[in-house]
Each structure stands twice: as structure tokens, then as C-alpha cells.
Amino acid sequence: MKTSEFLNLLKQNSNKALVFEYKPGALVGTNYHITEVKNISIESVDCGAGTDAWKETIIQLWESPSELGKREYMSAYKALGILNKVDKIKPMEKEVEVKFEYSNATFHTAQLYVLSHQIKEDSLIVHLGVEKTDCKAKETCGVPETSEQTTETACAPGSGCC
Numbered sequence: 001m002k003t004s005e006f007l008n009l010l011k012q013n014s015n016k017a018l019v020f021e022y023k024p025g026a027l028v029g030t031n032y033h034i035t036e037v038k039n040i041s042i043e044s045v046d047c048g049a050g051t052d053a054w055k056e057t058i059i060q061l062w063e064s065p066s067e068l069g070k071r072e073y074m075s076a077y078k079a080l081g082i083l084n085k086v087d088k089i090k091p092m093e094k095e096v097e098v099k100f101e102y103s104n105a106t107f108h109t110a111q112l113y114v115l116s117h118q119i120k121e122d123s124l125i126v127h128l129g130v131e132k133t134d135c136k137a138k139e140t141c142g143v144p145e146t147s148e149q150t151t152e153t154a155c156a157p158g159s160g161c162c
Contacts, residue, residue: 001114003057004094009117010080013124017073020061021127022102022112029104031067034079036060036101037086039093048137055093058111059083060101076124100128 001009010018020028038058045051086092103109112128119125135143 001098001117002095003092003098006098006114007080007083007094009124010076010083013119014075014077014080016076016119016122016124018076018079019073019123019125020100020102021125022100022107023129026107028061028102029063029068029070030073031064031070032061032074033064034059034074034082035062037083037090037092038101039090046136048140050137050140052136055096057092057096057098058101059098062102063104073123100126102128 020032022028036059038056038060040056040058041053042056043051043053083092097113099111099113101109101111110130113131114126115129116127117125118127135141137143138145
């Protein structure tokens with residue numbers, strides 16, 4: 001989901017509670033805060049020596065231990081207000097992927113993609129998930145598209161793969 005799409009979703013559902021599902025059936029606690037918004041520029045080199053560059057928006061969610069008994073989720077209106085304030089200080093790239101950085105005592109720190117969203121009577125539920133790592137240079141490295149493991153010779157010295 002693009003940053004602009006997320007902001008529009010918040011605007012269209014400003015009267016709803018903003019709920020994040022970080023894995024199937026597991027919700028970020030009602031005590032979450034938006035603690036940081038990152039404008040990230042990435043420059044990469046893959047294992048086939050291909051270069052790439054892109055930008056992302058990363059919104060960090062943190063659960064406050066002092067608010068464990070909190071009963072209500074942050075509203076989409078409040079979240080939009082926070083993000084609009086951030087945008088005035090450090091403009092966000094709107095047409096880039098938005099991700100959410102999150103962890104808790106039983107879930108490792110991860111950057112999570114927006115898989116989907118669901119609008120319920122009083123809630124906007126944003127379903128998050130991980131994206132598995134992948135080889136971007138499959139053709140160069142001789143990596144088959146199937147789930148089979150490659151042979152050791154596929155990444156042998158001189159093969160074009162790291």
C-alpha cells in the first residue's frame with residue numbers, strides 16, 4: 001500500500017478505531033503509540049551485481065507499558081493528525097510503500113507490509129504481514145523459480161552469482 005493510500009484510508013474512516021493485526025489473530029495492543037515516522041531511501045546491490053534504489057515510509061508502532069489497561073484504540077483521526085504533523089515537519093513521500101515497524105515481548109522486531117484492510121462498524125483493521133526474502137537475480141545466478149534448493153554449482157565462483 002502506498003503512503004497516500006494509507007492516509008486516504010485514515011481520512012475516509014476518521015471516526016473509527018485504528019487497529020493493527022501484526023499476524024493472523026494477533027493485534028497490536030490498545031496501548032500503542034506512533035513513535036517514529038521514517039522516510040527511507042534504499043540503494044542496493046543484489047547477488048547478481050544488479051543495482052536498485054527505492055524509497056519507503058516506515059511508521060513505528062510501540063506499546064506503552066504504562067498504558068497496559070487502556071481499553072480503546074487510537075482513532076484513525078488521531079493517527080492522521082500525527083502523520084499530518086510529521087508531514088509538515090518532514091514531508092513524507094506519498095507514492096512509496098508504507099510499512100509498519102513493530103515488536104512486542106513475543107514478536108521479533110519486523111518491518112511489516114500492509115496485506116489488506118477491513119472496515120468494521122467501529123474499527124479500521126489494518127492486516128500486516130511479513131514478506132519473505134527472495135533472490136532478485138534468479139536468472140543471473142541460475143536459481144530455479146521452483147521451491148527446490150539450488151545445487152552448490154549454481155553459485156560457484158565465476159558463475160555471476162555472489
